[in-house]
Amino acid sequence: MNLTINKDFVLETAEKLLKFHSPTGFCFDIMKLIASWAKEFGYAFESTNKGCGIITIPGKRTEKVIGLSAHVDTLGAMVRSITGSGTLKFTLIGGPIVPTLDGEYCQIRTRDGRIYTGTFLSTSPSTHVYDDAKTKKRDPENMEIRIDSKVSSKDEVKALGIAPGDFIFIEPKTTITEAGFIKSRFLDDKASVACLIGLMEILSKEKLQPNYTTKIFISTYEEVGHGSSYIPADITEIIAVDMGCIGDDLNCTEYDVSICAKDSSGPYDFNMTSQLIKLAQENNLKFAVDIYPFYGSDVSAALHGGNDIRGALIGPGVHASHGMERTHYDGLENTIKLLYLYLTN
Structure with a gap:
């Protein structure tokens, strides 16, 4: 044609x-x-x-x-709750393959438009500390988001303006290769x-x-x-x-x-x-x-x-x-x- x-x-x-x-x-x-x-x-x-x-x-x-x-x-996620140690629990939007989120970068957007960066992680994120780091199931119950801010408590996270219901944007990692492949979430x-x-x-x-x-x-x-x-x-x-x-x-x-x-x-x-x-x-x-x-x-x-x-x-x-x-x-x-x-x- x-x-x-x-x-x-x-x-x-x-x-x-x-x-x-x-x-x-x-x-x-x-x-x-x-x-x-x-x-x-x-x-x-x-x-x-x-x-x-x-x-x-x-x-x-x-x-x-x-x-x-x-x-x-x-697909995406929302803040479900704030933990006592200053991390975020999340709820999924749609059906992402959750294990692929482990180690993924993200952004948290507050209702008033403030943006904070973070990382999806297992609650056993270090092989040097946790004997189940490699085997723990990767699902929302066993994962959390580490915020890139100096926070270590629920109140400190709340002071940032972060609250349940805030959107979490997953980094798409978009790459277009010279061979014509498009790699991205x-x-x-x-x-x-x-x-x-x-x-x-x-x-x-x-x-x-x-x-x-x-x-x-x-x-x-x-x-x-x-x-x-x-x-x-x-x-x-x-x-x-x-x-x-x-x-x-x-x-x-x-x-x-x-x-x-x-x-x-x-x-x-x-x-x-x-x-x-x-x-x-x-x-x-x-x-x-x-x-x-x-x-x-x-x-x-x-x-x-x-x-x-x-x-x-x-x-x-x-x-x-x-x-x-x-x-x-x-x-x-x-x-x-x-x-x-x-x-x-």
Whole structure:
């Protein structure tokens, strides 16, 4: 297919999104960034009451509206309590693989906007002191956050303004290699958001219109299950753009666009999925069709929310999801191409 994609722009967009802290429930600032991109490309942007974004791309025809959804919220944590020794106990937002947090840097944001740095650690953090340092289970009950401040009591931590309910931002450790690999936490689902921003850049720059009016829905509560439970009523079919899974019994790689036929919420729309497979085949895209038993998407949330829609799920392959994730630019490119083909064929 003849489609020019600005690789540098896509990678720069992905990096900017990935380095921007936005755990579920704290997406206000990052949505301003996405709104600025929409404005730059000449597309209308509006917000829902719970902070999701809707970007409208006018189409050649208006008898139906196609939705594309991706979520900008990520996994994270909150302060659960303050210990007597001046460390923090935490509660998880979403489902990160907790052992990967051991030794991870983070930021604690107070309600009034003060930022403190810290580190996730086991409560047996030293092999020279604790005989169970290597074997203690890494879970929230056996872990805490060491704050980078001179504190050794609960009252001293409270004096910093830190309190239960404060957000904890996990360091994403974003790295883009010369070989095109993108290594970072939270590629789920900021890699897909970068794909949608890249698609908008192409349509705007080339002055192209999709066949039908298209609404891009950027959700902010997907990691806790209700991201797209509401979508605009005029959307008749929606493609969730979310990470493809890699592992045992799966075909997807980091270089593919994944097409999911079924996940924990059930089968995706047969005709939409078949059309996506056909477009990928006819245009020699690198793709994989898989079933994800431990997975739900924005389409799942939209259907559970009672929306009368057809839905499909695609996205770039991501290795080690909810841990130290990795994908490749090729996966993003194949995803952008498949989205473009679906909107223009």
